[in-house]
Amino acid sequence: MDGEPDLYIGGVWRRASDGGTRDIANPADGSxxxxxxxxxxxxxxxxxxxxxxxxxxxxxxxxxxAERAALLDRIADLLQRDKEALAGLETxxxxxxxxxxxxxxxxxxSVFRYYAELVGVSSDRLVDVGDPAVISRIVREPIGVCVxxxxxxxxxxxxxxKVAPALGAGCTMVAKPSEVTPLSTIAFTxxxxxxxxxxxxxxxxxxxxxTLGDALTDTDDVDFxxxxxxxxxxxxISAVAAEHVxxxxxxxxxxxxxxxxxxxxxxxxxxxxxxxxFLHSGQVCSAGTRLIxxxxxxxxxxAAVAARAEKIRMGDGMDPASETGPLxxxxxxxxxxxxxxxxxxxxxxxxxxxxxxxDPALAKGSFYxxxxxxxxxxxMRIVQEETFGPILTVERFTDEAEAxxxxxxxxxxxxxxxxxxxPARGERVVRALRHGTVWLNDFGYYTAAAEWGGFGKSGxxxxxxxxxxxxxxxxxxxxxxxxxxxxxWFTG
Ligand code: NAD
Numbered sequence: 001m002d003g004e005p006d007l008y009i010g011g012v013w014r015r016a017s018d019g020g021t022r023d024i025a026n027p028a029d030g031s032x033x034x035x036x037x038x039x040x041x042x043x044x045x046x047x048x049x050x051x052x053x054x055x056x057x058x059x060x061x062x063x064x065x066a067e068r069a070a071l072l073d074r075i076a077d078l079l080q081r082d083k084e085a086l087a088g089l090e091t092x093x094x095x096x097x098x099x100x101x102x103x104x105x106x107x108x109x110s111v112f113r114y115y116a117e118l119v120g121v122s123s124d125r126l127v128d129v130g131d132p133a134v135i136s137r138i139v140r141e142p143i144g145v146c147v148x149x150x151x152x153x154x155x156x157x158x159x160x161x162k163v164a165p166a167l168g169a170g171c172t173m174v175a176k177p178s179e180v181t182p183l184s185t186i187a188f189t190x191x192x193x194x195x196x197x198x199x200x201x202x203x204x205x206x207x208x209x210x211t212l213g214d215a216l217t218d219t220d221d222v223d224f225x226x227x228x229x230x231x232x233x234x235x236x237i238s239a240v241a242a243e244h245v246x247x248x249x250x251x252x253x254x255x256x257x258x259x260x261x262x263x264x265x266x267x268x269x270x271x272x273x274x275x276x277x278f279l280h281s282g283q284v285c286s287a288g289t290r291l292i293x294x295x296x297x298x299x300x301x302x303a304a305v306a307a308r309a310e311k312i313r314m315g316d317g318m319d320p321a322s323e324t325g326p327l328x329x330x331x332x333x334x335x336x337x338x339x340x341x342x343x344x345x346x347x348x349x350x351x352x353x354x355x356x357x358x359d360p361a362l363a364k365g366s367f368y369x370x371x372x373x374x375x376x377x378x379x380m381r382i383v384q385e386e387t388f389g390p391i392l393t394v395e396r397f398t399d400e401a402e403a404x405x406x407x408x409x410x411x412x413x414x415x416x417x418x419x420x421x422x423p424a425r426g427e428r429v430v431r432a433l434r435h436g437t438v439w440l441n442d443f444g445y446y447t448a449a450a451e452w453g454g455f456g457k458s459g460x461x462x463x464x465x466x467x468x469x470x471x472x473x474x475x476x477x478x479x480x481x482x483x484x485x486x487x488x489w490f491t492g
Pocket of ligand 1: 149150151152153154158176177178179207208209210212213214217228229230231233234236237251252253254284285286386388414453454458459
């Protein structure tokens with residue numbers, strides 16, 4: 001990027017071994033935002049080897065916890081120092097608005113602050129084995145070499161959910177951002193170096209997952225793979241990891257219901273259904289893409305959401321007037337457009353959108369209008385498959401049991417929203433939903449201190465919170481007999 005080498009391996013910045021590069025497009029206008037070095041499988045293997053060496057030499061994992069915590073705090077300081085530059089890169093790369101990118105960098109900072117505190121809190125414990133001579137302890141140790149693979153929708157945020165606990169736990173790692181959006185992670189790796197992360201502890205390669213994936217995962221040199229991305233990739237990585245009995249946590253997609261009962265507070269419900277699905281043009285794993293609304297209010301509610309959807313101001317994310325940006329790429333827009341055609345052919349009723357905006361100022365970017373399909377049902381693929389675009393489907397229900405059944409009618413289980421002014425019903429429905437995060441009368445919020453992850457095919461790990469650190473730790477039982485004596489089993 002900017003003429004500097006972009007691969008960081010064993011503490012050295014270097015170019016791809018075959019000199020390869022990739023053009024990174026700005027989805028707001030199709031221009032080239034940057035040219036970055038594109039790693040080869042050999043480079044990826046070098047990165048894994050560097051992480052292995054740095055872990056096996058033992059110095060990093062032996063670093064006192066207080067020093068690791070201080071390092072995480074220094075990284076947080078640098079993130080805030082460079083917040084504007086990092087947010088600008090994120091916007092140029094993903095298309096999201098600068099306001100969203102700034103929030104992302106603040107959230108990344110919070111993750112580092114949170115783990116800086118948490119790593120100092122010991123979760124070791126003593127076990128009473130009934131013999132006063134025996135000291136039995138459960139201790140946690142770094143799991144080892146980690147491969148961290150992130151998607152393009154929240155490039156630095158998703159990567160930080162992995163890097164912060166991995167560093168805190170004393171692991172070494174290879175980070176691979178999405179080839180579509182590597183810019184913020186490259187800049188961030190420079191910050192890690194500046195903060196004093198020792199050589200080999202964090203290594204960075206970027207390039208296509210199809211090319212680099214096996215070099216990063218099909219190996220006995222890796223102890224843990226933390227992956228966030230799509231279901232198909234998650235299945236593939238899980239299968240490869242299983243061959244090596246490598247632990248793999250996969251954070252996958254969602255098809256998230258937002259259930260609105262007739263007694264829900266109107267204004268906040270309309271607003272949050274709108275925001276829940278159209279923020280970042282729907283490119284959010286926890287986007288509330290399935291509106292499940294009580295029949296008695298459905299016509300008015302859908303009309304109210306549609307009226308506001310039509311007023312959403314689309315534009316270049318760098319323009320403060322823009323409320324949402326483009327889709328991440330032309331290729332992704334083509335996928336979203338195909339889903340809209342599918343919805344029409346499945347018989348869903350198009351309420352609004354379903355087209356590219358006709359504003360000539362947006363013609364060069366991969367923009368797509370907020371789209372709402374009414375009269376959807378469970379048999380439709382647009383209801384069941386993750387479109388990852390600005391598409392809201394509407395299903396209607398008549399009683400609580402039906403609302404719950406529809407809410408759980410997905411192979412995924414990442415997130416859900418419930419809106420009602422009846423607290424008892426709210427609690428009943430929240431507990432009945434099989435999703436990793438459930439918001440009651442709210443939508444989309446999260447905190448670094450609370451676990452994030454999915455039920456079902458939304459994945460099998462948890463990030464953030466204490467569990468997000470535990471993923472990067474092995475558990476060891478130490479049995480120490482202070483007065484050894486023979487077992488006395490065999491008498492001869
Ligand atoms: P993707 O699966 O196409 O790619 C994700 C990452 O995996 C990229 O870095 C890619 O290069 C890499 N990859 C691809 N093939 C690989 C292979 N064979 N081996 C190793 N790595 C490989 O996903 P995407 O399109 O970048 O991201 C969108 C998806 O991510 C959506 O499904 C979304 O729901 C999901 N997501 C989930 C969460 C969550 O917290 N559960 C958060 C954000 C995004």
